[in-house]
Amino acid sequence: MRLHQGCTDCLISRVEYESRLCTDDPARIRAIVEACRELLARSLADPVPAPVIASRVHRLAYRMLGSTDPYRALKQANNGDALAVCRRVRGSLATFHDLVLASVIGNTLDYGSKAHTVTDDFVGFFHREFAFGLTVDDTDRMEPLTARVVYLADNCGEIVFDALLAEHLRKSGSHVTFAVRGAPILNDATIEDALALGLDRRVDILTTTTDGIAELGLNRDLLPPILADALDRATLVIAKGMANYESLSDEGDLPPVAYLMSVKCGPIGADIGIPVGSRVALLRE
Template sequence: MKLTDTCIDCLMSRVVFECGLASADPKLTEATVTACRDLLDSMKGTSFLHPQIASAVHREACRMIGDPDPFRELKQRGNAEALLVCREVRHQLNDFRDHVLASVIGNTFDYAVRGHEVTSDFSRFFADEFAKGLDRDDTDEIFRNCSRVVYLTDNCGEIVFDRLLVGYLKAHGSHVTVAVRDAPILNDATMDDALAFGFDRVADLLTTTGGGAEIGLDPDKMPADLAEAISQCTIIISKGMANYESLSEYDNLPPVAYLMCVKCEMIAGDTGIPRGSKIAVLRT
């Protein structure tokens, strides 16, 4: 997806949020916002996709505030909250659809997205959303394509439920490659999170999307092992909006299953699915 004025407003609000997480004073916050907006303006109208521009802006914000991982406490909190709920509900997850639904509910752990709030009571929220089910459900068709899977993770918190879904796929004969972020950016899951939850013990290959602090997927930056896995896979399971914003722009991909909560109007407009929907959509 390309950058729009709405995307710019949301992106800059995230920069301010990052400054707050790092306890930046008003002068440093103003300087950071100015530097990030100048960088953003220099990239507008180029061929860069939204995730590539957002990644550059967030790297600049972290450089200005002197903190490479301002979301660290929120990531730890999200993982802890999700783990508690996971222990409560995992016995309720019986089939592929249940595991996908749990993973999509986990995708709501996404901070500073305009118009979206992370719940303060995830246990009750999970129960309510699980009862409602998916708003778009292509899970039967997705599962039929899951002999060789490349699984692109997104946020902390939800990665707890990703682990259950990957485990389910492995138990049912899938070969699974899991890719996490190469370095901290926003509250996205990194290798440290993946190792903490045992992805190395269940995935056939655990790797990163490459490029350092980079959201989405940039084919020019991904490591050779991930590129090879994508060339051989029968499906990509893509978690979250940034991965959607990248992959939806690329041709010559295998089938892609987009698993996410639609948290902004731009994604809603692009997918034709209302904001707030929980979706598992297969695009071939």
């Protein structure tokens, strides 16, 4: 999925947001925003998926900020919130459908979209959303395909619920390869976050890039060979979040892909044909 013209304001707003996490110097923030705006303008015509361009912009912002992880405190807070919810609800999450829904609700812990805000009461929010259920529900078609799963993770916070789903799959006989970011970008989960949750004791963990490259979504030009091999052998790819959807939705040489996400912006909602705010478990074969 290509970057839409309307996505530029959203992307630049995230640059300003992460800049303010690191500095309160207005002149410095303006300089970073302007440099990122110029890079974005030069990149708009590139025939690449939207996350490739967004990643270039965020990497520039991080270099100018002198920070490798502006969202570190927010990521830790998100994981804490999700763990608190998890302790209260995991006993009632018994089925593949339940755990997919919990993982999709967890995807709302996201600072990547201007149009989306993160709730201050995630416990209450989780219970309300769980009762509402999924807007698009292909879980019955997904579950039989789970012999070998490549699980493309997205944000911190939701990774707590991803871990529950991955563990359920493993206990059901699936082989699960869990892929996280190769370096910090936005509030996406990295190997550090996965290890902190003990995921290495449950599933195989890989990164989506090598050499410390920070990249949103799944850029197949940067895939480590071991992850490329896992994708080739997978019976199902679970792709969490909008960036993974943007990366893979135009690809034609993949196993069946289960897109699990909360739809937080108009272009992705329009691409799927559903309204913003939808909770999605969409299978594309």
